[in-house]
Amino acid sequence: MNYVALRLLGMSADEGPMTEIRGLIHKMGGATTVPTWGKVWLSVLGVYEWSGVNPVPPELWALPDWIPFHPGRWWVHVRAVATPISYLSSVKFVATPTPLTYALRQELYVEPYESINWGKQCNNINPLDVYSAHHPVFDALNVIIRAYESTPSLPFISSCLPIRKHGLNTVYNWIKREDENTGYQTIGPVSKAMNMVVRYHREGADSVAFKNHLGRVDDFFWLGRDGLMMMGTNGSQLWDTAFMAQAAIETGLADSPENKESVLSMLDWLDKCQIRENPKYYIEGYRHRTKGAWPFSTPEQNYTVSDCTAEGLKAVIGIQRLDYTPKAVSLERLRDAVDTLLSMQNKNGGFCSYELQRGSEKMEWLNAAEVFGTSGRQAVYLPMLMWLEGIVWIELMNRKHHGGLQLRGMYNQCFIRIETIYKD
Helix, strand or coil, X not given: CHHHHHHHCCCCCCCCCHHHHHHHHHHCCCHHHCCHHHHHHHHHHCCCCHHXXXXXXXXXXXXXXXXXXXXXXXCHHHHHHHHHHHHHHHXXXXXXXXXXXXXXXXXXXXXXHHHCCHHHHCCCCCHHHCCCCCCHHHHHHHHHHHHHHCCCCCCCCCCCCHHHHHHHHHHHHHHHHHHHHCCCCCCCHHHHHHHHHHHHHHHCCCCHHHHHHHHCHXXXXXXXCCEEEEECCCCCHHHHHHHHHHHHHHHCXXXXXXXXHHHHHHHHHHHHHCCCCCCCCCCCCCCCCXXXXXXXXCCCCCCECHHHHHHHHHHHHHXXXXXXXXXXXXXXXXXXXXXXXXXXXXXCCCECCCCCCCCCHHHHHHCXXXXXXXXXXXXXXXXXXHHXXXXXXXXXXXXXXXXXXXXXXXXXXXXXXXXCCCCC
């Protein structure tokens, strides 16, 4: 994915370290062994075939939500990424080919592109990338689903019957709700990039939805001394402010005359950052309550994590106890925050991250992301360049460069470094 991103950004196949990187790719078996998310993005670009990606049938989203494995019961990050993947893989979206498309087809593989048996590549993942291997149940289900996808002529079974159209429309409506709930940022850059491509396919480059997506791309970029980087969210504004406020209070710095203006500014931000209502599509979007919560970044992004609400609440209480500060956040709003925190306690006594556990831990058997573990219940952020790849691709189609990049929050960044690290 580093190699493809560099080629998209204009580096030639033999410039700088590209020959060495390409040699490493070939030594590792070529791009046929890239993990699932990589297979998806390469398919979107047209340098991999959708028949080499395990399908995610949109019909799942059209099932009744009382079914134990309904997508509404999946953990939020899994749900947010699987939804656009389902759409893109079902319509088999491929970008308009360019000379670079055909060049990459020759550069990324150890055998001629035309001779690759793509059906055998679905579960072909390089062992170096397998953090969480597929469960046998998942592989068995994929055999059945691939058979379903390849039999368009069987009545009542065919993926070409109206049930597929209904499933795609259902998936698309989920994506629209997520976009509108989050100001076109979604929960993070992975799902945002995918949602953006979906809206481009469905509504076109001139649509309001696609332009709204483009307008929020820079929110995830951070320009630092090491170059252009990407964050796992649109910043960490609340998280940073809450801890700075608590530190100022506990050290006594908040009482110093020269710091009072800063403390009042922090309270003003905490006041504005509290999420006042539940999401627009609260029920239909399968979201947990957010009324009274604090986010990790901004209220517009509209997701809370239990510890973010807790730290925001603690910071507000601490500042509003000072003798020179107003009671900007009312008692009623503080109670809303407590109510949200209490609503995030699972039956086992532990507190969830974004939302309560909604299904059995056996859903982990359906974990399709080889580079993550326990994807149905918790998150592991990794600095994966594939997060950037989709945004780079769609931006290259519409802009020649990024303008107005600003310094963003410096917490929980995903550093993008073009390095080749390999040990025999």
